[in-house]
Amino acid sequence: MASQPKILLNEVAKQFGGNVVLDGVSLAIEGGESLAIIGQSGSGKSVTLKCILGLIQPDSGSITVDGEEVVGLGAAAFDRMRAKFGMLFQGSALFDSLPVWRNVTFGLTQGRAVHGARMRAIAEENLERVGLDRRVLNLRPSELSGGMQKRVALARAIAPRPEIIFFDEPTTGLDPIRADVINDLIVSLVEDLGVTALTITHDMASARKIAHRVAMLYQGKIVWIGPRDRLYDSGNPYVDQFVQGRADGPIQ
Amino acid sequence: MPASKPAPALLAPFAAIGRLVIAMFAAIGEIALFAGRTIGRALLPPYYPARLVEQLAYIGWFSLPVVGLTAIFTGAALAQQIYTAGTRFSATSTVPAVVVIGMVRELGPVLVGLMVAGRVSSAMAAEIATMRVTEQLDALATLRTDAYRYLIAPRLIAAVIALPLMVLAANAIGIFGGWLLAVQKLHFNSVSYLSVTRHYMAWDDFRMAMVKAGVFGFFIALMGCYHGYRATGGAAGVGNATRNAVVGAFVLILASNFLITAMVFG
Numbered sequence: 001m002a003s004q005p006k007i008l009l010n011e012v013a014k015q016f017g018g019n020v021v022l023d024g025v026s027l028a029i030e031g032g033e034s035l036a037i038i039g040q041s042g043s044g045k046s047v048t049l050k051c052i053l054g055l056i057q058p059d060s061g062s063i064t065v066d067g068e069e070v071v072g073l074g075a076a077a078f079d080r081m082r083a084k085f086g087m088l089f090q091g092s093a094l095f096d097s098l099p100v101w102r103n104v105t106f107g108l109t110q111g112r113a114v115h116g117a118r119m120r121a122i123a124e125e126n127l128e129r130v131g132l133d134r135r136v137l138n139l140r141p142s143e144l145s146g147g148m149q150k151r152v153a154l155a156r157a158i159a160p161r162p163e164i165i166f167f168d169e170p171t172t173g174l175d176p177i178r179a180d181v182i183n184d185l186i187v188s189l190v191e192d193l194g195v196t197a198l199t200i201t202h203d204m205a206s207a208r209k210i211a212h213r214v215a216m217l218y219q220g221k222i223v224w225i226g227p228r229d230r231l232y233d234s235g236n237p238y239v240d241q242f243v244q245g246r247a248d249g250p251i252q
Numbered sequence: 253m254p255a256s257k258p259a260p261a262l263l264a265p266f267a268a269i270g271r272l273v274i275a276m277f278a279a280i281g282e283i284a285l286f287a288g289r290t291i292g293r294a295l296l297p298p299y300y301p302a303r304l305v306e307q308l309a310y311i312g313w314f315s316l317p318v319v320g321l322t323a324i325f326t327g328a329a330l331a332q333q334i335y336t337a338g339t340r341f342s343a344t345s346t347v348p349a350v351v352v353i354g355m356v357r358e359l360g361p362v363l364v365g366l367m368v369a370g371r372v373s374s375a376m377a378a379e380i381a382t383m384r385v386t387e388q389l390d391a392l393a394t395l396r397t398d399a400y401r402y403l404i405a406p407r408l409i410a411a412v413i414a415l416p417l418m419v420l421a422a423n424a425i426g427i428f429g430g431w432l433l434a435v436q437k438l439h440f441n442s443v444s445y446l447s448v449t450r451h452y453m454a455w456d457d458f459r460m461a462m463v464k465a466g467v468f469g470f471f472i473a474l475m476g477c478y479h480g481y482r483a484t485g486g487a488a489g490v491g492n493a494t495r496n497a498v499v500g501a502f503v504l505i506l507a508s509n510f511l512i513t514a515m516v517f518g
Contacts, residue, residue, distance in 0.1 A: 055390050082396050093391040095383075107395040111402045113302040156395075 004067050006031040006164065006196045007052060012061035013220075014047055021047045022058065023220030034190050034197040036211035036228075038204070038242065040251065043217045045200035046090075049166050052198070053085060054078045065164070086162035086195075090169040092153040094141035100127070100152050101137040107160040126155040130185055147178040151185070158189055165190070167199040171206045183209045204243050207231065216242065218251065286478050287408075293398055294405035303406035311372050311407075311473075312414030316421065318371060322363050323355075323422035327429030330354055335438050347440065348448040351430035356457045360423040362509055365468035368415065369501035373476040376407055377497035380480025381490040389481070404481070408473040415469030416462045423461065464512050471504040 005028040014022040021044045029035045037045050050056040052063055054070060063070045070081055086107075094103050101123035102109075109119060124134050130151040141149055150170065157165055170186060171179035183206050190197045190210070201207050207214050208228050215225040216239050224236040231243055241249030331351050338344040380403060383389050392399050427449060434440040475497045483493040 050390070053390075053394055055393060079396050082394060085394060087391070087394040089387045089391055091386055093387040095388055095391070106397070110298055110395070110397045111303075111392075112298055112300065 003030065005029055005064075006033070006066060007198065008062075008064045009048070009052070010062040010064075012048070012051060012058045012063060014044075014051060014056065014058045020220055022051070022061075024061070025217070025220065025222055027215060027222060027225070029196060029198060031196055032194055033213065034199070034211050036199040036201055036207040036214045037217055038200075038202055038207050038214060039217035040202070040242070044220045045217055046168060048217065049168060049198070049200055053087065053166065054082070083160070084163040086157035086160065086165040088150070088153050088157045088165065088167045088170055090172055092141070092146075092149040094149055094153055094156070096141055099138050099140060100144070103141065103152060104155045104159050106156060122159060123155070126159045127152070129158065129189070130155045131181070146173055147181070150174065150178075150182055154182070154185060154189070158193065161193065162195065164196045164198070167197065167201075167210075169201055169203075170199060170210075171201065171203045176205075179203065179206065180209075186210045204231070282482075283474065283478055286481070287474055290400050290404045290408055290477075293400040294409065296401075298401065300402055300406050303402065304410055307406045307410035308414055311368065311410050311469075312418055315368050315371055315414075315418065319364050319367055319418050319422050320425050322367050323360065323426040324429035324432075326359055326363055327351060327355055327426030327431075328433040330359065330426075331430035331433045331438070335434070344438075345448070347434055347438070348430070348445045349452040351434075352427055352449045352452045353457065355426040355430070356423050356453070356461050358509075358513070360426055361419050361461050361464040361468060362505065364415065364419045364422045364465065365472065365505040365509075366502060368411075368418065368469075369472045369475075369505060370498060372411070373472045373497045373501040374494045376473065376476025377480040377483075377493045378490055380404075380477060381483030381493035384481065384483045385486055385489055399481070404473075404477045407477055408470065411469035411473035412466050413469070415465040415472070419461055419465040420458075423458075460512065460516050464509060467508050467512065468505045471508065472501050475500040475504065 007027075007029040009025050009027040012022050012025045013020075025044070025048055027035075027037075027048075037048065039045050047056060051058045052065070052070070054073065058071055061071070065081060065084065068081070070078065073081060094100075095106065098106070101120050104123040104126050105119040108122065109115070120137060123137060127133070127136065132148065132151050132155070136144065136148065136152070141152065144152065154170075167186060170182050174182060186197070186199070187210055189195070197210070199207070199210055208231060211228050213225060214228050214231050215222050216236070217223070218238050224234055224239045226234055231239065234240065234243075237250050240246075241251050331347050334347045334350045335344050338346055380389075383392075383403075389399055392402065431442070431445055431449070434445055435442045479493040479497040479500065483489040
């Protein structure tokens with residue numbers, strides 16, 4: 001019997017006020033796999049991610065995680081499901097009003113001021129994993145550079161030890177060197193922690209480095225999916241135009 | 253199916269009014285649902301006592317200077333106005349009575365409500381709207397934290413607790429302002445002024461002021477949180493949320509003040 005995919009999307013559709021964003025997206029992600037979804041801005045990458053996370057309800061279709069349907073799941077059941085998820089947001093989405101250590105352990109405390117000493121130790125351990133030391137523990141997110149904020153957000157995403165981590169444009173806004181540092185961190189975390197990873201990005205260098213397979217989303221549909229090594233010779237005109245950054249081609 | 257015909261030009265103004273009324277009722281419904289959801293979630297754990305204390309300090313303690321200043325100047329101005337008007341009818345002795353009744357029944361609750369709405373409702377809306385547009389609210393959800401319990405309920409409860417206490421303080425300071433002006437500038441006898449003040453200080457008036465303050469506190473936090481939570485679209489969205497929160501809170505304070513007064517004295 002074939003193994004059950006960790007995440008399975010089947011004909012997922014979503015529109016906003018007549019604007020079709022997802023038009024029957026089907027995708028299977030295996031456990032321990034790292035998959036990147038590439039595509040233009042507005043192609044539906046973030047909406048796909050938010051549908052899986054339950055932040056947006058799809059209009060139709062099915063999304064299963066470990067075989068359990070998540071579309072239409074009640075609040076309590078979804079809360080249990082979210083225990084499997086970690087998420088790195090594009091703009092880091094750190095809580096401005098809290099120090100770094102409380103940001104990192106937020107998923108463990110749900111924002112309650114409990115177990116201070118233990119939480120600081122956990123924060124320190126997770127920050128160490130992303131290359132930050134204890135000097136940042138008491139700083140506010142606004143006191144950190146963009147790259148450091150991404151690392152703190154990464155530490156926050158991994159602190160509850162999720163089974164699946166979602167990365168939303170993890171390298172956007174970073175210079176190429178810092179972007180590569182984040183890519184290396186993602187690769188090592190995915191390998192060390194053995195998690196399933198789903199990344200959305202339009203950074204080709206990032207997609208090639210962190211993903212085992214890459215899928216391309218265009219006008220709400222998956223138009224190509226294949227191993228990362230085939231990204232530059234996919235034979236798909238949409239992928240070719242996108243990865244080469246050409247203005248002429250089927251993508252208008 | 254044939255396309256629906258556009259309304260005749262003659263009916264256009266009525267159609268516009270109809271749309272406005274429907275939109276207004278839809279908004280009232282949404283706000284009521286938001287409030288109901290917050291109250292429902294606030295009753296269930298996890299609870300956030302530290303957040304409640306933080307909000308009590310922010311809404312109550314840190315608003316005291318501005319509320320105190322407003323109250324002392326208003327009490328003094330009221331005493332001066334009553335004195336000036338009273339000299340025409342030889343009724344200057346009514347100054348302490350009108351100051352205490354005016355402050356406790358109307359000016360204390362309404363001025364505190366409006367000042368706190370300007371200071372707190374706008375800040376709540378701006379903070380929560382910024383969290384919305386920077387995906388911090390989405391981050392809360394992915395970290396299995398209910399925004400209604402974590403962000404909104406502590407603000408709502410703190411405002412309902414803090415406003416009555418602030419109105420008590422404002423009433424005392426306002427009455428003190430009236431006494432200060434009357435004794436220092438208008439040469440009233442201090443003992444008889446205070447005696448008249450005590451005579452007109454009615455428990456029922458204080459009770460009504462406390463009820464008003466609690467209702468105003470609820471509306472202040474509700475408007476700030478609702479408009480912040482529903483914000484969309486970047487910096488402009490934050491600006492719109494802030495403006496709508498303050499305007500909404502002002503309108504609800506003034507309307508509910510009239511309704512409560514009409515119910516008690518009507």
